[in-house]
Amino acid sequence: MQSFNFQYIPGSSFLHRMDGRTKLALLACWVVSIFLFYDIRILAVFLLGGFLLIPLAQISFWRIRRMILMMIGFVTLTAVLTNILTPSYAGRFVAVQHPLFTVAGLTITKETAFYSVMLIVKYLAIFPMAILFILTTHPSRLASSLHRIGVPYKIAYSLNIALRYLPNVQREFMQIAHAQQARGVSLEKGSGSIGKRMRAWVALLMPLFVSSLDRVETVSNAMELRGFGNRRSRSWYNATSFTRLDTFTLTASVGLVVCSIFLKLYVFESFWYPFGP
Numbered sequence: 001m002q003s004f005n006f007q008y009i010p011g012s013s014f015l016h017r018m019d020g021r022t023k024l025a026l027l028a029c030w031v032v033s034i035f036l037f038y039d040i041r042i043l044a045v046f047l048l049g050g051f052l053l054i055p056l057a058q059i060s061f062w063r064i065r066r067m068i069l070m071m072i073g074f075v076t077l078t079a080v081l082t083n084i085l086t087p088s089y090a091g092r093f094v095a096v097q098h099p100l101f102t103v104a105g106l107t108i109t110k111e112t113a114f115y116s117v118m119l120i121v122k123y124l125a126i127f128p129m130a131i132l133f134i135l136t137t138h139p140s141r142l143a144s145s146l147h148r149i150g151v152p153y154k155i156a157y158s159l160n161i162a163l164r165y166l167p168n169v170q171r172e173f174m175q176i177a178h179a180q181q182a183r184g185v186s187l188e189k190g191s192g193s194i195g196k197r198m199r200a201w202v203a204l205l206m207p208l209f210v211s212s213l214d215r216v217e218t219v220s221n222a223m224e225l226r227g228f229g230n231r232r233s234r235s236w237y238n239a240t241s242f243t244r245l246d247t248f249t250l251t252a253s254v255g256l257v258v259c260s261i262f263l264k265l266y267v268f269e270s271f272w273y274p275f276g277p
Helices: 020-036 040-058 064-085 110-136 140-148 153-184 192-205 207-224 244-266
Strands: 098-103 106-109
Touching: 020 040, 020 140, 020 244, 040 110, 040 244, 064 106, 064 110, 064 192, 098 110, 106 110, 140 153, 153 207, 192 207
Parallel strands: none
Antiparallel strands: 098 106
């Protein structure tokens, strides 16, 4: 059983050299721009652009393949739930609905199915930039950068701890999974039905939740004993400075949002459905 990798990967790419504040602003502008559109053509461009940045950041697709598969499964499940909960939602954009098939009294239309595909592309387009932000940003340098732009150091340090403990939580989850497998619980493919394995995976969350609370209590006690929070400010061991690359990236990020707003207002105003009424 292999694990996911949510840990910072050292490197020398242009994303690794960027300041944490710049990457955070880039991620925010990227997400805002994506959520402006309901046009799958534009969203496909964002998706392609995001995935092209992964090799440029010196990160192997093979190394993050499980995260990609997990994200595809998650957004697909979200789209299916959207169909179940709001089967006529696409009617807000397309007046005429064409039934595609009916399951358990629920009629899925062609327009809703296409809307779901658009949602999958939209959510997937966010993923590359989000994962690049985590994998190319050292948690301590990000915390110091946030503090330098005015974020209270307690909040910045909380984010630092959260990012640093992601690999620990991940490792603990795998240890619990291995322990359950040693007791005969079916988790691997081919060891039981999909429903049985999904229930087994969900059952792993409770011991992980309890152990995570124990870890939080241990860390908070240790920080309190060392006097964390007694002063208004603090120094940082890791810090980065703005460079021309950061200035250029920030300018390009703002330009991306401005361009997206213009396109949303005057070109790609609403949901794009290519198959007509």
